[in-house]
Amino acid sequence: MTQSTSLAPPLARPRAAGRRTVLAALAVAIIAVLPLVVSPYWTTVATNAALAFAIAAPLNLLTGNAGQFSLGNAAFLVVGAYTGAYVTFTFDLELPIAMLAAAAAGALVGLIVGLPSLRLRGAYLLMSTLAAHYILVFAALKFQTSQFGAAGAIFPPLRIAGVDLSGERSMYFVIAVFAALIGLIIANIMRSGHGRALEAVKARDVAAAACGISVARAKLWVWSLTSAMIAAAGVLQAYYLGSASVEYYTLNLAITYVAMILVGGLGSLGGSLLGACFVTLVPVGVNHLSDAYGGEGGGILAYPHELQTVIYGLIIIAFVLLKPDGLIGLVRSATDRVVRVRQGR
Amino acid sequence: MTDFLNALLSGAGFGALYGLVALGLVVIFKSTGILNFSGGALMAVGGVVAAGLGAQGFWIAAGIAVVAVAGVGAVANLTVMRPLLGRGLFPGVMVTIGLTSVIEGSSGILFGRQPRFLADPIGVPTFQLPFGTSMSSTLAVAFGLSAAATALLAVAFRRTSVGLQLRAAAVRPEVAAMFGANPGRIFTYAWAVAGGLAALAGALLASLTVADISIAAFALRAFAAMIVGGVDSLGGAFLGGILVGVTELLAGTYLGDDFRLPSTMVVLMVFLMVRPQGLFGTPEVVRP
Amino acid sequence: MKGSLPGELVIDRLGLRFGGVVALREVSLTHHPDEVLGIIGPNGAGKTSLINAVTGIYPPSAGSVRYRGTPLTGLSPESIVATGIARTFQHNQLCGDLTVRENVLLGCHLRLGYGVVKAALGIGPARRAERRLRGEVEPLLELLNLEHAADERAGSLPYGLQKRVEMARALALRPTTLLLDEPAAGTSDADRAALVRIIKHLRGEGSCSVVLIEHDVGLVMEVSDRVAVLDWGECIVVDTPEVIATDARVLAAYLGVDDTHADVSESA
Ligand SMILES: Nc1ncnc2c1ncn2[C@@H]1O[C@H](COP(=O)(O)OP(=O)(O)O)[C@@H](O)[C@H]1O
Ligand SMILES: [Mg+2]
Numbered sequence: 001m002t003q004s005t006s007l008a009p010p011l012a013r014p015r016a017a018g019r020r021t022v023l024a025a026l027a028v029a030i031i032a033v034l035p036l037v038v039s040p041y042w043t044t045v046a047t048n049a050a051l052a053f054a055i056a057a058p059l060n061l062l063t064g065n066a067g068q069f070s071l072g073n074a075a076f077l078v079v080g081a082y083t084g085a086y087v088t089f090t091f092d093l094e095l096p097i098a099m100l101a102a103a104a105a106g107a108l109v110g111l112i113v114g115l116p117s118l119r120l121r122g123a124y125l126l127m128s129t130l131a132a133h134y135i136l137v138f139a140a141l142k143f144q145t146s147q148f149g150a151a152g153a154i155f156p157p158l159r160i161a162g163v164d165l166s167g168e169r170s171m172y173f174v175i176a177v178f179a180a181l182i183g184l185i186i187a188n189i190m191r192s193g194h195g196r197a198l199e200a201v202k203a204r205d206v207a208a209a210a211c212g213i214s215v216a217r218a219k220l221w222v223w224s225l226t227s228a229m230i231a232a233a234g235v236l237q238a239y240y241l242g243s244a245s246v247e248y249y250t251l252n253l254a255i256t257y258v259a260m261i262l263v264g265g266l267g268s269l270g271g272s273l274l275g276a277c278f279v280t281l282v283p284v285g286v287n288h289l290s291d292a293y294g295g296e297g298g299g300i301l302a303y304p305h306e307l308q309t310v311i312y313g314l315i316i317i318a319f320v321l322l323k324p325d326g327l328i329g330l331v332r333s334a335t336d337r338v339v340r341v342r343q344g345r
Numbered sequence: 346m347t348d349f350l351n352a353l354l355s356g357a358g359f360g361a362l363y364g365l366v367a368l369g370l371v372v373i374f375k376s377t378g379i380l381n382f383s384g385g386a387l388m389a390v391g392g393v394v395a396a397g398l399g400a401q402g403f404w405i406a407a408g409i410a411v412v413a414v415a416g417v418g419a420v421a422n423l424t425v426m427r428p429l430l431g432r433g434l435f436p437g438v439m440v441t442i443g444l445t446s447v448i449e450g451s452s453g454i455l456f457g458r459q460p461r462f463l464a465d466p467i468g469v470p471t472f473q474l475p476f477g478t479s480m481s482s483t484l485a486v487a488f489g490l491s492a493a494a495t496a497l498l499a500v501a502f503r504r505t506s507v508g509l510q511l512r513a514a515a516v517r518p519e520v521a522a523m524f525g526a527n528p529g530r531i532f533t534y535a536w537a538v539a540g541g542l543a544a545l546a547g548a549l550l551a552s553l554t555v556a557d558i559s560i561a562a563f564a565l566r567a568f569a570a571m572i573v574g575g576v577d578s579l580g581g582a583f584l585g586g587i588l589v590g591v592t593e594l595l596a597g598t599y600l601g602d603d604f605r606l607p608s609t610m611v612v613l614m615v616f617l618m619v620r621p622q623g624l625f626g627t628p629e630v631v632r633p
Numbered sequence: 634m635k636g637s638l639p640g641e642l643v644i645d646r647l648g649l650r651f652g653g654v655v656a657l658r659e660v661s662l663t664h665h666p667d668e669v670l671g672i673i674g675p676n677g678a679g680k681t682s683l684i685n686a687v688t689g690i691y692p693p694s695a696g697s698v699r700y701r702g703t704p705l706t707g708l709s710p711e712s713i714v715a716t717g718i719a720r721t722f723q724h725n726q727l728c729g730d731l732t733v734r735e736n737v738l739l740g741c742h743l744r745l746g747y748g749v750v751k752a753a754l755g756i757g758p759a760r761r762a763e764r765r766l767r768g769e770v771e772p773l774l775e776l777l778n779l780e781h782a783a784d785e786r787a788g789s790l791p792y793g794l795q796k797r798v799e800m801a802r803a804l805a806l807r808p809t810t811l812l813l814d815e816p817a818a819g820t821s822d823a824d825r826a827a828l829v830r831i832i833k834h835l836r837g838e839g840s841c842s843v844v845l846i847e848h849d850v851g852l853v854m855e856v857s858d859r860v861a862v863l864d865w866g867e868c869i870v871v872d873t874p875e876v877i878a879t880d881a882r883v884l885a886a887y888l889g890v891d892d893t894h895a896d897v898s899e900s901a
Binding site: 063069116119120122123124126127128130131132134135138141251255258259262266300303305306307308309310311312313314315316317320321324 | 374380425428429434435436438439440442443444445446447448449450451453454458565568569572576603604606607610611613614617618621
């Protein structure tokens with residue numbers, strides 16, 4: 001018999017669970033203190049990263065865990081933003097209600113966009129999400145013209161229960177709380193039997209069915225749930241940007257979030273976070289370089305926009321080719337090494 | 346009636362352009378299994394290069410652009426695409442998306458972002474046809490070139506040893522290698538062909554409208570053309586392009602210009618739902 | 634489902650075709666409760682196809698299947714599983730990125746007892762259920778000697794071990810009928826001995842009847858109560874191992890295909 005010696009887990013699970021609690025507490029502390037210690041500029045960057053995480057994390061559940069490669073997320077954002085705008089303007093509702101309405105619309109649209117996944121796979125399924133993107137954005141354009149006018153929906157400063165939350169710092173807190181909530185829900189699902197079932201649906205759908213998992217139902221709930229989350233995030237994003245207009249919701253925007261989960265690590269919540277931060281920071285970094293050195297005779301630094309585009313492309317290519325498990329893979333191998341050193345191996 | 350006929354004619358012409366790009370997508374998908382998202386960028390940079398050489402006249406400018414972008418395709422394969430063979434859908438799509446970014450950004454740095462113009466391929470700007478219809482001469486040339494390229498490639502795939510190796514490599518790379526085919530080299534040919542076809546489409550588009558890197562978005566219709574024709578059919582790419590182009594122009598004529606792109610996406614969606622293997626493709630066989 | 638007795642599986646004139654290929658032609662077979670039914674036959678005879686048709690992976694093109702009197706034809710694979718029929722796959726179908734324990738837990742999916750909403754909220758019932766299921770898979774991991782590997786990535790294990798994980802996952806469904814597709818192919822002597830032990834254990838316990846597809850004829854003869862022989866998609870004979878061993882038709886079926894013997898020696 002093939003013996004698996006040396007293979008007992010180095011530290012059993014309870015310890016890992018404890019470490020997770022500590023990490024979570026640390027994260028909460030950092031999130032809470034951050035805007036108090038950094039400049040408003042970096043608060044803005046942090047807000048953008050938190051928002052990006054709230055969109056990338058559901059996408060990662062859909063694509064990384066359930067294996068449904070989707071380019072539909074920008075369309076779900078606009079579905080959410082416009083549902084939110086419509087109920088806010090028409091019924092004068094508070095943000096949380098608007099977000100719930102947007103989530104409901106997102107769940108329904110996500111269910112419909114997910115239907116092809118029952119019959120199609122691979123390139124064909126991806127093409128169906130591409131088509132869905134353009135069809136939905138076009139529907140949003142028609143809706144925009146009839147409801148809000150050519151400039152799109154202009155959002156008022158954010159107020160909840162009469163409290164003005166439109167300042168940079170309060171916006172940061174609102175978005176960070178939402179992002180944390182999304183992260184918590186996704187972490188819970190990934191740890192549960194339903195999260196396990198998603199992995200089976202992705203890797204071995206025949207075996208999943210042989211375990212009594214309804215592959216169709218699993219695909220549909222994950223499409224629905226993740227689209228609902230992205231749509232809800234769309235409302236916050238529109239409030240934060242101050243307006244929502246169809247030109248913003250491009251295929252390139254959709255690709256940005258896919259790039260985040262690729263760079264961070266597919267199928268990993270920590271990966272979504274790292275990827276969201278990293279991709280948000282790229283233009284910040286390039287702009288800094290360009291501001292510092294890009295004047296007269298600055299060479300390529302005189303083209304910050306083009307340079308950003310090139311660097312962004314190179315990052316995507318480099319991660320696929322050299323680090324397919326993403327930044328979280330780097331973190332994992334680093335912590336493994338630390339654990340091994342501590343144990344004196 | 347005249348509107349309708351005009352839409353058919355222009356639709357066929359634009360469709361032939363989509364067909365050219367789709368042909369490149371099919372050649373790559375057929376041989377390497379990679380779904381190429383950089384077709385639009387290759388096309389646009391072809392248009393930009395051709396328009397930059399506009400002083401040489403259309404044909405010389407287009408010829409140089411075709412060769413240059415074929416080179417870009419070959420280099421792309423040798424550097425970043427080859428390691429991806431057999432790694433599935435996601436990595437291939439993402440690397441070609443990254444490639445798109447690199448090509449678009451580099452084009453901006455090298456050639457600037459200002460729009461350029463390119464002369465018509467033949468002296469007359471439009472052909473006057475019966476029933477009061479007319480067709481842009483560039484679109485007519487596009488139709489002819491696209492049909493010719495499709496026929497040429499189809500023959501090459503069947504008759505030449507490179508074509509045979511391409512087909513073999515697509516089905517079973519390891520077996521093809523055993524019989525002396527060199528998949529690496531073969532895939533480089535595939536990428537060069539795709540680059541050249543896209544650049545030709547780009548040059549034609551540059552003479553129809555303007556050339557700047559943003560015309561890349563035009564090539565989205567090539568995905569629809571590819572699915573409608575069948576992902577593994579060369580003739581299908583051409584005919585799929587025509588079908589998509591005609592749909593687009595009809596939608597534009599009767600519903601309004603903003604319906605053009607969405608109508609092609611509806612066609613794409615309908616085919617995916619009703620006949621995913623397209624008009625001429627082979628249905629996918631799934632074995633547990 | 635624990636405690637419910639094995640059921641009778643009746644396969645009636647089952648047919649399955651793939652385009653021009655006829656994989657099964659009018660196959661009729663009855664699997665009695667409490668029996669180990671062996672199925673042998675040369676490569677391409679249609680053994681795997683028979684399991685695929687019974688479990689609903691490929692809807693049969695003719696005939697019917699009944700389990701405990703309930704017709705299975707037309708049901709989805711997951712509904713068929715819910716009637717108590719579990720299977721393993723000839724070619725491993727494990728989730729390579731999940732651990733062994735998680736793979737086995739997949740087999741408990743029908744007993745999760747909580748929905749996605751409860752899972753998302755991470756509230757008590759979901760957590761308690763997970764703890765209960767983790768307790769339930771421990772004995773299975775022990776039965777199949779997998780405790781040491783429980784936290785390994787399934788994809789990193791040697792082939793024989795993976796086959797056992799497949800078996801554990803199928804048993805986690807608590808089936809009343811277990812369909813095994815070549816569980817000993819490509820495994821070691823020790824794995825084979827363990828397989829014999831487990832099949833005899835299941836038979837002795839009386840909670841689960843077994844259909845065993847195997848190329849290793851010796852193994853089939855050792856553990857089966859009856860043996861069916863498939864050839865070219867047809868069931869040519871069903872009888873006790875003793876009779877099968879001397880049946881001329883069986884010999885003829887095998888003599889036509891030499892590589893069967895190669896397979897037997899390979900797996901030995
Ligand atoms: N999904 C499929 N598509 C086409 N033909 C198949 C498929 N599955 C099995 N077959 C064919 O059915 C026949 C029986 O195969 P199988 O049931 O796998 O045989 P066995 O398990 O006895 O070796 C073979 O000729 C095989 O090629
Ligand atoms: Mg078999």
